[in-house]
Amino acid sequence: MRALTIDEHGDLDQLRYRDDLPVPELTASDDVRVRIRAAALNHLDLWVVRGVPGVRITPGWILGSDGAGVIDAIGPAVTSVHVGDHVVMNPGVSDRTCEYCRTGDNPLCLAYGILGEHRPGTIAEYVVVPSANVLTIPDHVSLTTAAAFPLATLTAWRMVVTRARVQSGEDVLIRGIGGGVALAALQIAKSAGARVWVTSRSDAKLEHARAMGADETLNEHTVDVAREVRARTGKRGVNVVLDCVGEATWTSSLGSLGKRGRLVTCGGTSGPHVQTDVRRMFWNQWTLMGSTMGSDAEFEAIVGELRTGRLMPPVDSVYPLTAGREAFARLESGDQFGKVVIDVAEP
Numbered sequence: 001m002r003a004l005t006i007d008e009h010g011d012l013d014q015l016r017y018r019d020d021l022p023v024p025e026l027t028a029s030d031d032v033r034v035r036i037r038a039a040a041l042n043h044l045d046l047w048v049v050r051g052v053p054g055v056r057i058t059p060g061w062i063l064g065s066d067g068a069g070v071i072d073a074i075g076p077a078v079t080s081v082h083v084g085d086h087v088v089m090n091p092g093v094s095d096r097t098c099e100y101c102r103t104g105d106n107p108l109c110l111a112y113g114i115l116g117e118h119r120p121g122t123i124a125e126y127v128v129v130p131s132a133n134v135l136t137i138p139d140h141v142s143l144t145t146a147a148a149f150p151l152a153t154l155t156a157w158r159m160v161v162t163r164a165r166v167q168s169g170e171d172v173l174i175r176g177i178g179g180g181v182a183l184a185a186l187q188i189a190k191s192a193g194a195r196v197w198v199t200s201r202s203d204a205k206l207e208h209a210r211a212m213g214a215d216e217t218l219n220e221h222t223v224d225v226a227r228e229v230r231a232r233t234g235k236r237g238v239n240v241v242l243d244c245v246g247e248a249t250w251t252s253s254l255g256s257l258g259k260r261g262r263l264v265t266c267g268g269t270s271g272p273h274v275q276t277d278v279r280r281m282f283w284n285q286w287t288l289m290g291s292t293m294g295s296d297a298e299f300e301a302i303v304g305e306l307r308t309g310r311l312m313p314p315v316d317s318v319y320p321l322t323a324g325r326e327a328f329a330r331l332e333s334g335d336q337f338g339k340v341v342i343d344v345a346e347p
């Protein structure tokens, strides 16, 4: 089968299109095999190419966490889907038996693995996953849109709904609009009734975000974000900050956070080490939270939103599988607004 792979870590020159890989077989009785039609890129894919501490790959490693396609084969114990069903995949695979899974915290599973990072990925013609990792989607949702949906929306849903518990009327500041998680968070926070603030270094991205419903836009090049937030809120600051940028934004994120504020982080794309003044944290009674991926219940919730069309991911661009390196270069550039998708159906 065809796939986008790496043999070792490094820069994007390591990416290699292959058409000689074996089609994966079902191993467990509740496995399903999905014929992938579209896959989508996430920042995680760049980390995998460069190398993630503690994660080992084998040569011919198939990249990609997000994918959508058609059920091609099912194990004897599978009852939830049938051959021919259109499905979207949950990129996180858990054992669904440990104490974390049993209490609805699949991302904390002791055996947790993500497609493309710990297991063969989605930028391939076929992927085998447990049946609990796929949910059906109706024909009116395109497989390109569906592929662009899971990882970013699942991550954003857990941050906004489960962790920050954003309420109607609250002020929510989202750092670095344009990436998949930030855009999904914008849509989810707006539908919760929040007043949403977004930041970017690009006026074009801020304009796009405003068209999607952002209430307040801040260009990080031209304004001091924390000072501007305080000025526009009568010194109160915002209720919630969503920050997955890390080093470059952390200080001004905290500077924007009001009393009893909650900050949720899902990553540090600009660097991992941040500084927090503990005196401001206790005095303002902040809650600083981590979040990653989402549970099976959260996956069901977001796919419900996709089925009805209430949540649809913006797609930046679509590349054929043979142009996988160009797709990764687009992601690495940071110029994209929305998801970069790879069309796996086209050679």
Ligand SMILES: [Zn+2]
Pocket (backbone or CB within 6 Å): 094, 095, 096, 097, 098, 099, 100, 101, 102, 106, 108, 109, 110, 111
């Ligand atoms: Zn578990």
